[in-house]
Amino acid sequence: MAERKIRVLIGKPGLDGHDRGAKTIAAVLRDHGMEVIYTGLHQTPAMIAETALQEDVDVVGLSILSGAHMTLFPRVREELEKRGKGDVLMTGGGIIPQDDIDALEEAGFSKLFGPGTATDDVAKWIKETMQERWKNEEIEA
Amino acid sequence: MSESNGATGIGVQRKDAQALWEEAYRKAKLRDVENTTISGVPLKPIYTPDDVADLDYARDLGYPGQFPYTRGVHPSMYRGRLWTMRQFAGFGSSAQTNERFKFLLDHGQTGLSVAFDFPTLMGYDSDHGVSEGEVGQVGVAISSLMDMETLMDGIPMDRVSTSMTINGPAPIMLAFYIACGEKQGVDPKLLRGTVQNDILKEYQAQHAWLVPPEPALRMITDVMSYCAGHVPQWNTISISGYHIREAGSTAAQELAFTLANGMEYVRRGVAAGMDVDTFAPRLSFFFDAHMDFFEEICKFRAARRIWARKMRDEFGAKDPRSWMIRFHTQTAGVSLTAQQPENNIVRTALEAMSAVLGGTQSLHTNSMDETLALPTEKAVKIALRTQQVIAEETEVSHVTDPLAGSYFVEAQTDRLEKDAEAYFAEIDKRGGVVPSIEAGYIQREIHNSAVQYQLAVERGKKKVVGVNTYVEDKDAKPEIEILKIDPAVERSQHERLAELRKKRDPKKAQAELDAIRDACRHPESEGGNLLERFVAAAHAYCTLGEIADVLRSEFGEYQEPMIL
Structure with missing residues (x-):
């Protein structure tokens, strides 16, 4: 099992051009041995979901610094569900007030990361969560 | 300078004293920290006359208001006029932002600065499909002259200067402003302000563009030539390092890429048949003030000297106003932390001080809550008051360029100039700024610096209070008020x-x-x-x-x- 690589899509939905965080995370996750696909800027939720499907990713991470997170997170999930990818692990980060993080986490976006997060913590969390998932899948199988 | 009467005793040669100091320094127990600038450039423990041996006062510094303007662009600097305190503001509807503008003017702000929302910055109306969820979020939504009329309602456009931070659609927004002035009965010749209109750094760092580089550059030369005739007091472009730095660059990269962009605009203007002195005096600049106090001051000084030399010696500008860099500064958004957000007031104050000691013409100080959301009125007021404390209480405004002559400051100013020259050569080798963008060279340089800095923080090589040192309970939620944008704005x-x-x-x-x-x-x-x-x-x-x-x-x- 140790050889199975985690496939991650880092997406920038909406019109927001701040990509420092997204590109830094993408580079670091790659250094942690994951397969990382970065969508580039100005993607619609449908474009991100389509890429997630085509690339058959395990994780979709969204970076949003435009204040539109309460609209865009649910939209991307809807588009993923439409394509039968609703089970993908969704996470993300950006300029998101704590109240909104709480609300989104409650709505099932497993974990969101705010400013000041160490990239290593994100990598560790993704690895642990995916290993847990794969273990459960194996048991079910 | 070979004699010293210092603590080492009268008559001891300076070199001997230096040898004594070096030996003492070698033996000293040092703290385990990386002695570099925030950009990762190694620093010596002290700087001496040896570090400025080549410095020629007349050639390299001069007097304020004189070539090469290292010491400032005005002869009297802040004794004549303080910097303009200009807080960037905009959120929600044009009516809400109009209210915030009036609040800021009532509290002593001296110029307006408009922040637009993403749909506006990307050239989409509020009712376009891609605008969903983004209307009024990070700035004000301006979809037409009608919105601009509401934005400026009751504000005398012939008396207030306005800065508009927009790039891709900048010429369209400037047109709304000119038309709005005309509706108020204001002759465009009386309008004062700045439109950022700096598309090159959009491709490099901020990423709010409209069309590809070549047609975008044509629109910019159209703006420069139209304004030279019709809106002569308008700064047609604000060539911005701010976003380059915020995207992760070092100080030297910010300096180099900004000035390289500036030179590209000058080349384009000249190629369009304009005399350089007809438009160069209306070019303005915009820099970041980051946490490395001295590196930032040196960056501002180096910027003035480099630009003056390039404009006079390479572009043959004859009007001294073409040689001068006038710039706006904003404190570093990226230096703010979501952890213990009140500490951000202190960070901003220190950064603002470096901008003032560096001779800025105008200044925006960030609010403490901006890593969480747009700033509340209270946070904005503290940020503005920070500038007022510096201006009124610290007495730094009386002496121009007070750090000149410091071995360290002069050596570091030189170092930044040399680093910038090396980047100019790299960009030239790649065929200029546009090919360097198209090949991703500049973007990659910025990205690599961003990753290096992030890793330096994560490995504890660079400290950030509240993030990797003096950390408080991780789960403690900040007790801070958050500004929320009403979704009704979109409707x-x-x-x-x-x-x-x-x-x-x-x-x-x-x-x-x-x-x-x-x-x-x-x-x-x-x-x-x-x-x-x-x-x-x-x-x-x-x-x-x-x-x-x-x-x-x-x-x-x-x-x-x-x-x-």
Whole structure:
């Protein structure tokens, strides 16, 4: 099992051009041995979901610094569900007030990361969560 | 300078004293920290006359208001006039932002600075599909002249100077502003302010573009030539390092890429047939003030010297106003932390001080809550008061360029100039700024610096209070008020646009859009100046999105090179 690589899509939905965080995370996750696909800027939720499907990713991470997170997170999930990818692990980060993080986490976006997060913590969390998932899948199988 | 009467005793040669010091330093137990600037450049423990042996006062420093302006662009600097305190503001609807502007003017702010929302920055109307969820979020939504009229309502446009931070659609927004002034009865010749209009750094760092580089640069030269005749007090471009730095660059990269962009605009203006001295005095600049106090001060000094030398010696400008860099500074948004957010007040104060000691012409101080959301009124007021404390209480405004002559400051100013020159050579080797963007070179340089800094923080090599040192309980939620944008803004913008489309003369609006299409295709024809066309279209109440759609269909959309 140790050889199975985690496939991650880092997406920038909406019109927001701040990509420092997204590109830094993408580079670091790659250094942690994951397969990382970065969508580039100005993607619609449908474009991100389509890429997630085509690339058959395990994780979709969204970076949003435009204040539109309460609209865009649910939209991307809807588009993923439409394509039968609703089970993908969704996470993300950006300029998101704590109240909104709480609300989104409650709505099932497993974990969101705010400013000041160490990239290593994100990598560790993704690895642990995916290993847990794969273990459960194996048991079910 | 070989004699010293210092603590080592009268008559001891300086070199001997230095040898003694070096030995003592070698034996000293040092703290385990990386002695570098925030940009990762190694620092010596002390600087001495040896570090400035080549410094020639007249050639390298001069007096304030004199070539090469290292010491400042005005002879009297802050004794004559303090810097302009200009807080960037904008959120929600044009009516809400109009209220915030009046609040800031009432509290002693001396100029306006408009922040736009993402749909506006990307040239989409509030009712376009891609605008969903983003209307009014990070700035004000301005979709037409009608919104601009509300934004400036009750503000005398002949007396206030306004800075508009917008790039891709900058010429369209400037047209709305000019038309709005005309509706207030203000002659465009009296309008004062700045439009950022710096598209090159959008491709490099901030990423709010409209069309590809070549047509974008043509629009910029159209703005420069139209304003030279019609809006002579307007700064037609604010060449910005701020976003380059915020995207992760080092101080030297910020300096180099900004000035390289500036030189590219000058080349374009000259190539379009303008005399350099007709437009260069209206170019302005915009830098970041980051946490490395001395490196930032040196960066500002180096910027003035480099620009003066380039403009006079390479571009042959004869008007001293073409040689001078006048710049706005904003404290570093990226230096703010979500952890213990009140500490951000201190960070901002220190950064603001470096901008003032570096001789800035205007300054924006960030609010403590900006890593969480747009700032509340209280946070904005503290940020403005921070500048007022520096101006009124610290007594730093009396002496111009007070750090000149410091071995360290002069050596570091030189170092930054040399680093910038090395980047200019790299960019030239790649065929200039546009090819360097298209190949992703500049973006990759910035990205690599961003990753290096992030890893330095994560490995504890660079400390950030509250993040990797002096950390408090991780789960403690900050006790801080958050500004929330009412989703009703989006709906009311939809209604306003529907009303505008119903009320205007549709034939007139269509005729103006057709005229824009013609001007795109025939730049040399009569009325081929795009800004002139946009002003006419603004008066016909064509919307931002309609005008931008013509440009997108004529010029195409920009595809960024992937660097990952």
